[in-house]
Amino acid sequence: MPSPMEGKILLPASELPNRWYNPQPDLPTPLAPPLDPQTAQPVTPEQLGAIFPQGLIEQEMSQERWIPIPQPVMDVYRLWRPTPLVRARNLEKAIGARCKIFYKDESLSPAGSHKTNTSVPQAYFNMVEGVKRLSTETGAGQWGTALSFACSQFGLDCTVYMVKVSYEMKPYRQILIRNYGAQVHPSPSPMTRTGSAMLKKDPDCKGSLGLAISEAVEDAATHEDTKYTLGSVLNHVLVHQTIVGLETERQLASIGAKPDYLVGCVGGGSNFAGLVLPFLRRKLAGENIRFVASEPRACPSLTRGQYRYDYGDMARLTPMLKMHTLGHAFMPAPIHAGGLRYHGDAPILCNLMEEGLVDARAYFQTECFDAARLFLRTQGFLPAPETSHAIKAAIEVAKEAGPDENVVFLYSGHGMLDLASYDAYLKGELTNFELPQEDIDGALQHCPQV
Numbered sequence: 001m002p003s004p005m006e007g008k009i010l011l012p013a014s015e016l017p018n019r020w021y022n023p024q025p026d027l028p029t030p031l032a033p034p035l036d037p038q039t040a041q042p043v044t045p046e047q048l049g050a051i052f053p054q055g056l057i058e059q060e061m062s063q064e065r066w067i068p069i070p071q072p073v074m075d076v077y078r079l080w081r082p083t084p085l086v087r088a089r090n091l092e093k094a095i096g097a098r099c100k101i102f103y104k105d106e107s108l109s110p111a112g113s114h115k116t117n118t119s120v121p122q123a124y125f126n127m128v129e130g131v132k133r134l135s136t137e138t139g140a141g142q143w144g145t146a147l148s149f150a151c152s153q154f155g156l157d158c159t160v161y162m163v164k165v166s167y168e169m170k171p172y173r174q175i176l177i178r179n180y181g182a183q184v185h186p187s188p189s190p191m192t193r194t195g196s197a198m199l200k201k202d203p204d205c206k207g208s209l210g211l212a213i214s215e216a217v218e219d220a221a222t223h224e225d226t227k228y229t230l231g232s233v234l235n236h237v238l239v240h241q242t243i244v245g246l247e248t249e250r251q252l253a254s255i256g257a258k259p260d261y262l263v264g265c266v267g268g269g270s271n272f273a274g275l276v277l278p279f280l281r282r283k284l285a286g287e288n289i290r291f292v293a294s295e296p297r298a299c300p301s302l303t304r305g306q307y308r309y310d311y312g313d314m315a316r317l318t319p320m321l322k323m324h325t326l327g328h329a330f331m332p333a334p335i336h337a338g339g340l341r342y343h344g345d346a347p348i349l350c351n352l353m354e355e356g357l358v359d360a361r362a363y364f365q366t367e368c369f370d371a372a373r374l375f376l377r378t379q380g381f382l383p384a385p386e387t388s389h390a391i392k393a394a395i396e397v398a399k400e401a402g403p404d405e406n407v408v409f410l411y412s413g414h415g416m417l418d419l420a421s422y423d424a425y426l427k428g429e430l431t432n433f434e435l436p437q438e439d440i441d442g443a444l445q446h447c448p449q450v
């Protein structure tokens with residue numbers, strides 16, 4: 001029986017959860033359906049079949065509360081799962097916290113972040129339907145790394161369209177992706193119609209995430225043996241991430257503890273949702289568990305976005321999703337937490353937000369780097385710039401929490417490939433961006449009127 005004083009709470013391998021939790025049957029109000037970008041009618045499974053395999057489309061629309069994790073996915077998960085829940089005792093001391101602080105360490109995966117929790121099942125469900133190759137886009141490279149790892153496990157080819165400016169300025173992740181055996185194209189690339197057209201117009205174009213999405217979707221739609229993958233936002237991605245919260249629940253139970261605050265950073269919302277969703281039913285049943293989401297002030301979709309239908313990408317190729325959005329035409333400032341620069345958020349998370357079940361907070365990047373450095377100097381590990389937003393929020397929450405309360409935050413990834421950002425931080429080169437209301441109003445004007 002582990003003592004509550006223990007620093008690192010491990011879950012025995014035999015207790016690795018063997019099913020994911022799907023929140024759809026438990027949501028207080030049903031999810032608004034995704035709409036076809038042309039007709040504004042609900043998207044049909046047949047339409048999604050052009051770019052996604054049936055197994056994942058079923059999960060996207062499923063009303064089953066529990067979804068079994070296939071054995072081959074369990075076998076790959078076991079390379080790093082279960083992950084530890086760690087008591088951050090030195091951090092508690094440094095900030096004079098009266099409560100306990102724990103973090104769930106998702107940085108220990110092969111790719112260094114939580115994203116492998118979904119890349120592995122996505123590769124698997126494509127493989128079993130005979131798909132030979134997966135295409136995707138990546139910004140800073142976290143998702144591309146996670147997907148190329150997963151494809152290498154299941155013998156799939158993998159093509160990653162990486163925003164050219166990141167490809168050139170942050171070479172380490174594309175080197176890792178290529179060593180996993182994937183092909184990486186700096187986007188815009190000559191491989192697609194969209195990319196070629198852009199290069200003809202502007203040979204020096206440095207790319208954008210929206211453009212890279214268009215290239216990856218076009219690649220999948222024009223090749224019979226190829227499907228497209230997405231690393232956040234969609235329902236099936238959030239469902240896969242619930243393995244994190246399910247493990248956390250067991251780990252807390254093993255020391256007789258309950259969470260009072262669950263904290264995570266939000267880009268598209270998948271890591272945060274993965275932590276909190278398994279506690280949704282307990283919260284709805286009246287337990288006092290607070291869900292705290294942390295986002296950049298430079299890209300404040302949850303705290304300042306509008307709840308409405310919008311496109312998932314700049315090129316308006318994806319279905320329209322009902323979400324808190326800053327507008328698909330919104331171009332966020334170049335903050336170092338590249339994974340948090342998305343104009344919208346996962347519909348499941350936005351649904352909970354609208355129900356008043358999520359407390360969202362926004363922070364400047366320098367205060368997040370300050371928190372990350374404090375974590376480094378107390379706990380010893382270097383967080384990803386995205387993760388620093390979770391740490392900042394956890395510290396704020398811990399200062400408000402009572403003496404017997406437990407704050408649990410999700411440590412979404414390590415920062416060992418983000419050292420250039422920490423260098424800029426030390427040199428005092430980081431800028432804080434506060435988004436002017438005119439910019440939000442301007443970008444929202446381009447949203448579809450449905």
Ligand SMILES: *Cc1c(COP(=O)(O)O)cnc(C)c1O
Nearest residue numbers: 232267268269270271339386413
């Ligand atoms: C991608 C990423 C995020 C943000 O994505 P979500 O879908 O919101 O989880 C956060 N942290 C790290 C380390 C990431 O790679």
